[in-house]
Amino acid sequence: MFHSTQTLRMSKTRDQDEYKDLIQEKAVTTNDLRKGTRFNLDGVPYMVMEAQHVKPGKGPAFVRTKLKNLLNDSIFEKTFRAGEKVQPIFSESVEMEYLYEADGLFYFMAVNTYEQIPLSAEVVGQSSSFLTPNTRVKVQILDGSPIGLDLPNFVILDVIQTEPGVKGDTVTGASKPATLETGFTLQVPLFIDQGQKIRVDTREGKYVERA
16 A cells, blocks of 8 residues: 655644544444445444445344455455444545556546655555546545545546447436446446447446436
């Protein structure tokens, strides 16, 4: 994992009492867990890879999750009781612009300082499916090291491969697979054609509309 330079430094000015107040003020529960949520569990930072909120006909509701350990990149599954309190992670957010990928590293530039840094594929994670040059992101820094990045909710990407579009077919709910310029594949309506631009929801990895 790449360690920060001066740009990627956690602020050390917050005293312990203020930190405790923030913990209490911003405390969240397992009901708030969504894909990409970061939180602290037994002193270890985790990111939610998948979250399924279940309300069975009988018995209490629960949340089934797949979590990524942000210290060693291991992934495991854990089930929480609905409404169980979890401790949010307070990280520094640095606005950066994606530049390019080379030899398995993703290079970003800090918008304010123009400093360039490489992030590993482990840190970038599934966000690579939606990254194109010049995309603005928020890189999250914890204790001086990047732990992940936040994408804009929507991005516009080119469709580079799909079956020929069907003109006029804008009403039916039928769909087909399409491959985007990043290599990501998703379902699109039948009328979408190769070479078109589409708006994609990065939170769900789903087609929104033609761009």
